[in-house]
Amino acid sequence: MSTTVQGTAGEDRSDYTRDENRAIRKRSLRLLGSLLRPLRGQVILVAVVVVLQTALRVVGPALLGFGISVALPAVLERGDWGPAWFITTTYAVTAVSNASMLAWYDVLAAKVTQNVLLDLRTRVFRHTQLLSLEFHESYTSGRIISRQTSDLDTIRELLGGGLNQLVHGVLFGVFTFIALALWDWQSALVLVVAGIPLAMLMRWFYKASQVTYRTSRVVSAKVIVKFVETMTGIRAGKAFRTEPRNEEEFSGLALDYRDVNMRSIRLFGTFEPGLMAISAFSIGIVVLWGGIRITQGELAVGFLLTAVLYVRNFFMPLQEIAMFLNSFQNASAALEKVSGVLEEQPTVPDPAKPVALEAARGAVRFEEVTFAYGTGKVILPRFTLDIPAGQTVALVGTTGAGKSTLAKLVSRFYDPSQGRVTLDGVDLRDLASRDLRRSIVMVTQEAYLFSGTVADNIALGRPDATMDEIVAAARAVGADAFIQSLPDGYSTDVNKRGGRVSAGQRQLISFARAFLANPAVLILDEATASLDIPSEKMIQGALQTLLADRTAIIIAHRLSTVAIADRVLVMEHGQVIEDDSPEALIAGTGKFAQLHAAWRESLV
Structure with missing residues (x-):
């Protein structure tokens, strides 16, 4: 089976085969890579900043644990304020540094996003101009407008917000788990066990949302096409009194669009409660087991607080990752459509070795x-x-x-x-x-x-x-x-x-x-x-x-x-x-x- 999937060929489909899906993903990733390659210096700087910012964010619960278990007893038992001042100062410095790094990251990420969009928007316009008349006679103006507007806006939302959620979510989750494992390996073991149902839930959500959002982009394009064609041909429509039929057809497409959006909302409505249930169960086990160890003198209260905060913090970014998957599926479908247009080749190509004809006679x-x-x-x-x-x-x-x-x-x-x-x-x-x-x-x-x-x-x-x-x-x-x-x-x-x-x-x-x-x-x-x-x-x-x-x-x-x-x-x-x-x-x-x-x- 051929794995070449052209933009126009699969424009109104959502039932791709496995080979077609693989080809589309490669095509989309190739496009994304070509957009980021000229900005790799900026991307590396963004990566460094986000790693540092996330590391600073993870320090907080450990400082609280030391404050309750070490600094507070030092004050109460010996009147020694030194550890308390040290931990308080360190906590304030990390908080300010975290906020500053986050602000810097937001500016850098926004700059990368806007440069990518500038490049992509220009590419789409330049490429569609270069494509042959055959393409434009088969590819409706509404679909081209959809590529330049709603699809690029969706990609902007992914790069501007969704990618931020993913990077912060994954890094914060990884750093938090490492910190918890170093702090209390027994509590970290609870997260490892909870990771089994968590992985199943994430995989289900990813697969189901992939189909839903691809369908959403197809239906969205149809809505735009119908609207543009109706407004472009408004004179003919009024001449032949097609308003009722146009309204009926548009209402049907709008209804389909609402239904597919409701399916995506229901998906997230199932995913989020499931995630909360796994999180609550994990925290409950950590608190129960930690309480038993406190009564046996194996664990300090402050250290248990730190462990509970780390477990809670581990699950918090998973909601951000789920939101990213929400945006990612939508943007992936949009990127597929845009990359499909950019993959189209002119059927009337420019000659490799052009022959000059400065003053034609006209024969x-x-x-x-x-x-x-x-x-x-x-x-x-x-x-x-x-x-x-x-x-x-x-x-x-x-x-x-x-x-x-x-x-x-x-x-x-x-x-x-x-x-x-x-x-x-x-x-x-x-x-x-x-x-x-x-x-x-x-x-x-x-x-x-x-x-x-x-x-x-x-x-x-x-x-x-x-x-x-x-x-x-x-x-x-x-x-x-x-x-x-x-x-x-x-x-x-x-x-x-x-x-x-x-x-x-x-x-x-x-x-x-x-x-x-x-x-x-x-x-x-x-x-x-x-x-x-x-x-x-x-x-x-x-x-x-x-x-x-x-x-x-x-x-x-x-x-x-x-x-x-x-x-x-x-x-x-x-x-x-x-x-x-x-x-x-x-x-x-x-x-x-x-x-x-x-x-x-x-x-x-």
């Missing part, structure tokens, strides 16, 4: 290209096409014919399953990423605008462009007039996702963005679909300006846009069934002539 060629999305059906079977530099080609065909797939291959959003796509004779897989992005630009129907000014959005592909160049690009595509009419002109904030401007205006801004980028190959994927007929006619001139002196691939259902092309390709089932100039195809009797005739009739 595009498909050579025996076969392509399928994942394990789905083949979209392009052995596809061959030659587009000379400077030619404008329009792709026409029914939905699913392969037009957008062709555009994604030219943009290298995907790589061919077989064959190759070249730019000026260079395989796109060998082309340097910087040259590829500069040479090929796609304008989509969505025309996404980022928060910021109009000028910032136009300069997206050339952030070093001057304002004069930005304005010239806008004028070239006919966008300058409406931009100047905005409240602050080019400095107007377009608001979230460009909500301050209309769909047509967003498209004009995207045209200006493409014009300023000045690519050798420009792809328009339904770029005029969001425009009404008058707006489309208005920007025909802008399109001709935009497409001049460069290779262009136009995907359009509106045949008015196709008229500006030098060549029309009619596609069907991943093959070109017609290939000629618009005029020649219209004059014929083929598929394009039928589509054109139907379009003319629709205008009438």
Whole structure:
């Protein structure tokens, strides 16, 4: 059985096999180690401080025992205050030192935690940006947001508080047991016997909470995904009155989340009383046996007090350790999800030895290209096409014919399953990423605008462009007039996702963005679909300006846009069934002539 577990593959599962669990744990520990390795100096200092602080904390009960059994009799019997002052001073010094070391530890631990989170948060953002389009089309935005928010917050809680509880709990328990064994081995033997049911209880709690918290992270991600998708698609939801169904589905997920949290609470509700029962039983045995030895003159009262305090102190951090296990299971599940995302590899990797192409001419060629999305059906079977530099080609065909797939291959959003796509004779897989992005630009129907000014959005592909160049690009595509009419002109904030401007205006801004980028190959994927007929006619001139002196691939259902092309390709089932100039195809009797005739009739 394979032990490779990808983040997306197991994203919504909680029933992993043993091999998968082992692989996930290794993956998570590998990630944690890589985060802590650059901070090993700080981590060592934290470890030294916590050891010293814990050792000082363990001294207290011994000083109390000496005070009652040695210093107090010295005062009462001989009037000697020397031992009392020594023990009191020592106790005060250890208490102050303990508090100071604890404060220092808290600062150091917080610094390590924040540095780890900074590194992890940056890694997730950088890695998800580098992943190929295939990942983002299958991995929902809600799940990505869950990785960056709730999962990282859970890891922060573990590193900031839970790890503190574990380190203090384990060290304090170990130091306390050692001190008790040195102080009174018979009382320490009671703890050894109590360790048998204690180990069984801890093992049960760890195993049960592991399953519960993994389920909790899965359900939590589903709640976030549902909320994000509902809010993102709120317009569609209101248009189709899906509020009742959305509420029902969200309520079901929220109910599942409540139930899994209740299971974790019940687990801790069983564990804590069990721990208290073992602790009470152990203290009772120590007190009983110690009382018998006091009556026989084998043990002083002060020493019995010290033994009882050590036994009680031994069990106190176990509750902290249980709280850590509580946080640890939650954070482990979160770390699994985050490490799963970071384990994802781009399906469109950068070339090992990139080929430079400083000034591309724009000649595009498909050579025996076969392509399928994942394990789905083949979209392009052995596809061959030659587009000379400077030619404008329009792709026409029914939905699913392969037009957008062709555009994604030219943009290298995907790589061919077989064959190759070249730019000026260079395989796109060998082309340097910087040259590829500069040479090929796609304008989509969505025309996404980022928060910021109009000028910032136009300069997206050339952030070093001057304002004069930005304005010239806008004028070239006919966008300058409406931009100047905005409240602050080019400095107007377009608001979230460009909500301050209309769909047509967003498209004009995207045209200006493409014009300023000045690519050798420009792809328009339904770029005029969001425009009404008058707006489309208005920007025909802008399109001709935009497409001049460069290779262009136009995907359009509106045949008015196709008229500006030098060549029309009619596609069907991943093959070109017609290939000629618009005029020649219209004059014929083929598929394009039928589509054109139907379009003319629709205008009438």
